[in-house]
């Protein structure tokens with residue numbers, strides 16, 4: 353019962369996170385497109401700066417881009433803020449459910465820093481808060497005056513965050529944490545910097561004053577940042593399925609190249625000037641560089657050069673029994689993982705054969721045994737891999 357409840361909680365959180373995320377990103381892409389598609393109105397109308405005509409589902413739609421002045425406030429105004437909020441809430445619960453419970457074993461790597469569960473949780477939450485404070489400071493125009501300085505400081509901060517996270521946490525934990533931090537910055541941008549500015553202008557217009565539209569420009573910067581974060585965050589969320597990336601020797605460089613390439617692709621997507629699409633070139637170079645870097649995985653190569661003992665199935669049984677089975681049995685004996693991880697049970701020859709491709713991926717990238725809690729040696733790894741590859 354407890355085990356199926358676990359699966360259902362994870363499933364429901366994942367599903368809600370996905371649906372909320374699709375609505376958030378969907379509306380965000382729609383507004384990016386809208387913003388870049390406005391043309392000056394054919395017949396000039398008061399306060400209307402641009403108009404767009406669309407056809408969808410058998411009807412025609414006309415959208416005006418305008419400023420609001422006293423006496424012109426619509427009765428119903430749609431805000432688009434719950435998509436972001438729900439995405440964050442479901443995402444944070446999912447993260448906490450998977451990475452904070454069960455001794456935070458997915459977050460901690462004892463070989464890097466022997467954190468306790470409490471320390472890992474505290475440190476990761478501290479990083480979320482610290483990164484927001486720093487980012488918000490860097491983009492406070494009254495403190496850092498030049499935009500280019502803010503861009504450089506943000507990039508340096510990002511590199512520092514990625515590098516230190518992979519030194520402290522497991523590869524997978526570090527990647528997801530960077531994603532959680534970026535997602536949190538996006539949400540805080542919405543609630544702390546974008547919405548209050550818009551609400552202030554609305555209050556001014558309601559009180560019969562001309563709203564201070566310089567506030568709108570400040571909000572716009574944060575909203576633009578959010579669009580740059582989208583691709584890197586999406587990539588990070590998916591990276592979870594690729595142990596060879598998050599556990600690669602150069603994982604922090606891979607994460608930086610992927611994030612910067614994602615942001616450059618976003619730039620090409622949004623820019624109105626065809627000349628600025630040059631950003632696709634470094635993005636493609638970055639992505640090609642990744643193919644080369646990942647083709648050469650030092651950890652895997654080292655294993656390939658480790659002395660291999662040809663094992664028979666009884667010897668393999670002993671390795672799997674001592675290194676894997678406490679978390680991959682019908683009735684696990686591990687104190688944290690009561691249910692076989694990803695339902696992978698490794699008790700019979702048949703099951704090993706069935707899961708061999710996944711086992712190879714997990715063992716060569718050193719993701720399994722999880723956090724090497726069962727202290728598997730390189731010789732055992734190399735010999736097990738040799739056996740599995742021949743199976």
Ligand code: HEC
Pocket residue numbers: 672675676677678679680686689692693694696707710711714715720721722725726728
């Ligand atoms: C301390 C517990 C633990 C040990 C020991 C352990 N695993 Fe796992 N394993 C897990 C957990 C937890 C998951 C599920 C991870 C997730 O949710 O993505 C998992 C997932 C897997 C998967 C599925 C991966 C996927 O993404 O679908 C494979 C294959 C696997 N383990 C193989 C092994 C092998 C082989 C060993 C021994 C060499 C081993 N594990 C040792 C906890 C463990």
